[in-house]
């Protein structure tokens with residue numbers, strides 16, 4: 001059965017944890033869906049882990065639509081959420097509603113996510129009222145990396161912690177069905193989780209959130225570069241894949257691949273006849 005925003009909210013009420021992973025393509029989405037994941041996020045982290053940019057800022061609506069369509073096609077049960085890319089919702093409430101609607105209408109995803117607190121509450125309210133469920137995103141909001149001065153933990157001092165609590169309450173009030181808390185001290189994320197009725201999904205925000213999300217390239221060691229402190233690597237798939245690529249290159253160069261079992265046959269008589277005809281002609 002397809003999971004819904006109500007399903008994930010009921011998990012919070014039942015004290016059951018919510019699982020969420022990022023996905024950007026059909027085959028990975030299908031694998032995750034078949035394992036029973038609750039939510040698949042077509043994150044704008046796409047820009048970094050799939051498209052090779054050094055931030056999420058260059059990601060476009062067209063990029064998101066292309067990948068969200070593929071993920072939605074691969075999902076039978078998971079709730080699919082797509083990120084609204086940088087500058088697709090900040091300029092005006094009208095543009096935000098139009099872009100959220102476009103993402104949902106053209107891709108088949110079930111909800112959108114956008115970053116920010118009180119500053120984007122008019123957008124969250126208007127998009128939700130247009131029947132597009134919205135997931136909020138607070139704490140380290142990668143689209144604001146230039147304003148935040150880098151990728152770092154948020155809400156460590158009293159003032160910033162208060163701001164985060166009030167932003168979370170405002171996002172809930174505006175109509176978000178859930179909120180991601182990224183790189184927030186565990187104690188503060190736990191307090192926000194207690195204060196909100198909607199579920200919190202943590203990434204680098206400790207175990208007291210209602211759910212967890214990871215970028216799948218991080219958890220499988222598929223993305224080069226430093227591993228953030230909050231990432232647990234569940235498999236070294238990068239090494240497995242590299243070993244397979246090396247074996248393929250070696251076997252291709254040595255002629256070991258393809259073997260008989262990978263090869264199509266033609267009747268010997270036909271081949272002999274063709275040889276006699278064409279090899280004598282040349």
Ligand code: KIV
Nearest residue numbers: 022043044045180213
């Ligand atoms: O884009 C993304 O992958 C995200 C997650 C880190 C929550 O927003």
